[in-house]
Amino acid sequence: MTGKSTLNADEWRVADPDRPSDLLAREQLLEMYYFTRLAREVEERLVILFRQSKVIGGLYRSLGQEGESVATAYALQRRDAVLPLIRNMGALMTMGVRPIEIFRQYMAKGTSNSRGRDLNIHIVHMPAPDTHEPVIVGPISMLGDSIPVAAGIAMGARMRNNPRVAMAWIGDGATSTGAFHEGMNFAAVQKIPLVVVAEDNKYAYSTPISQQMAIKRIDERAESYGIAHELVDGNDMLAVYDVAKRMVESARAGHGPQLIGIDTMRMQGHAQHDDARYVPKTLLDEWTAKDPLRRFRQVLIERSIAGDRELDDIDKMAKDYAAREADLAVDEPMPDPATVTRGVYAGDDYAVPRIELVKSPFARVSAGLKTRPTQEEVS
């Protein structure tokens, strides 16, 4: 494995160019923790709403994958483009999507971004070119399709002289699609600033990775396209951030697309209806011990970034926020059936609510902070 955990507190004092996480300020580390906790708490509220039959259709958890989702997105600039999958709640929280938007979507509310026309995190945010906001393009259910579209977004932004790095997440299953292959190859040929996060979470629905690909490391998918790639322990948030940050900056500098292989585990079934009896219990036990949130908390404590009480406060803040947002969304109206054919064509657009973006409680503090010195600055 190329990526490895680098949690030695002594080495951490002076920034290592290979470890951009060394430059993260205290408030940024706490912010990452908060986003990860918030992603988990939003999903916990969704489980409650699902059991109350308030979620329409399926509910897809990212339990065990919240850390890599946050850590990859955290490597982006705020105005970059993200194309998340259903299990990238962490990325959406990191880019500032207000949790109520997620609850509205899952409950098919008329107030949701898709106005009840599409599922879960199938949301789109197109900011005006001069605003400091991310482009967000949710997936469609043909998951490989995000890759060529992401390539087009980064290419189009470059053509408009308004460059953005695009980051697209993709599961091990969708790396088997033709769309993935065509999008990767096209992006490589055109040297498009695209960062692909390929998540090996061990199962695509019920199909184990051994029946998905004959290679051992998911990042080797990138080899034949001439795309730079690394594999990283996906449950080690700082290791993920380090690789992601290097790749995002490399893509931004014009070195073409990059692929981060994420070694992680989907800790629940494909969706709530799926009891995942095909997953060996020993495998789940092994990965339960590697829970990304618990590990990151441990790092923060070991490095004296925060104590248990402060982290407990963050936990409570995230939990209460998720609950409040769910409560606000739950009584909102369903879409008006009379609007069923509205908005199919231009000229008949029907009241698309813009995604509300919010800043984390840590943003105001971390924005004004100096980051830690680099090796060069010290010497």
Next chain:
Amino acid sequence: MSGGSKDPPYTSAFIMAVITYLEAIRQALFDEMSADERVFVMGEDVGAYGGAFKVTEGLQDKFGEARVIDTPISEIAIVGSAIGASYMGMRPVCEIQFIDFIACCFDMLTNFAATSRYRNGAGVPIVVRGPCGGGVGGGPFHSLNPESFFLNTPGLKMVEPSTAYDAKGLLKAAIRDDDPVLYFEHKFLYRRIKDEVPDEDYIVPLGKAAVRCEGSDLTIITFGAMVHTALDAAKQLEADGVHAEVLDLRSLAPLDREAILASVAKTSRVLLLYEARRTGGIGGELAAIIAEEAFEYLDAPIMRIASEDAPVPYAPPLEAAFLPTVDKVVEGARKLVEY
């Protein structure tokens, strides 16, 4: 536009040149790329080579590699990246080398592009164009007429010109349209059809049919290369005293229902002529519209003349037997007027 540098003989008149259907398509691309820096072309062999049929010849010399992009053989990537680029404000025009290959990006068109506006209000102003149709010995994979594959997909628009004038005007309208437009150009017409095309800027609006030949005894509703088959048949019928009206749909989605129903009300007999296979083709939808909305005007059953229900065959005698012909149309029209 390109005519701007010339001295018009009369200020009030358009400069008209007789050019081919293919040249008209190329002119539309030149004009739109000159007028709007957001417009760019991507596809297989469209750059230095100028495209398999030379539609894009000269474009890369004028606009450079960044705006005339040679792609890998990857229809999914072509359409998918066009969708992404359109989200960023670009106006991509994708060339599908032979329209048969549009099957390779069917998912990207029907699931992604067509639903995007409805789902989240994110319009996809792309054009996907390519040569369709048979009659040139292309065989099963270079002869397709794919419109019925997409007719059941709201969110897409479709056009197919029959004249050079429309080829230019419809492509300009498609590029300026805010929705995804499939632009089918009939390869049989590329160099066989020539007509007067203005140098000045004009469009042919989407969703508007055109009466190509006035008549009172029956209406032949058709589009693309079959317009010329219908006009030849109308000439023969005229000699027998049968006055056929030929309605050129031009747009297949949205359909010009008003023009269709007006012509049916006028002639009371309908022959639906299309080059795709008969079963499940656009003729079924047209027949249903007419039966639902103009039943009381009809004096005869609605007739379909289309290609045989088989893959497109290669050998000339097979393809001739497969395609609709002037003789088949004349024979059908006579049956209708005698009904």
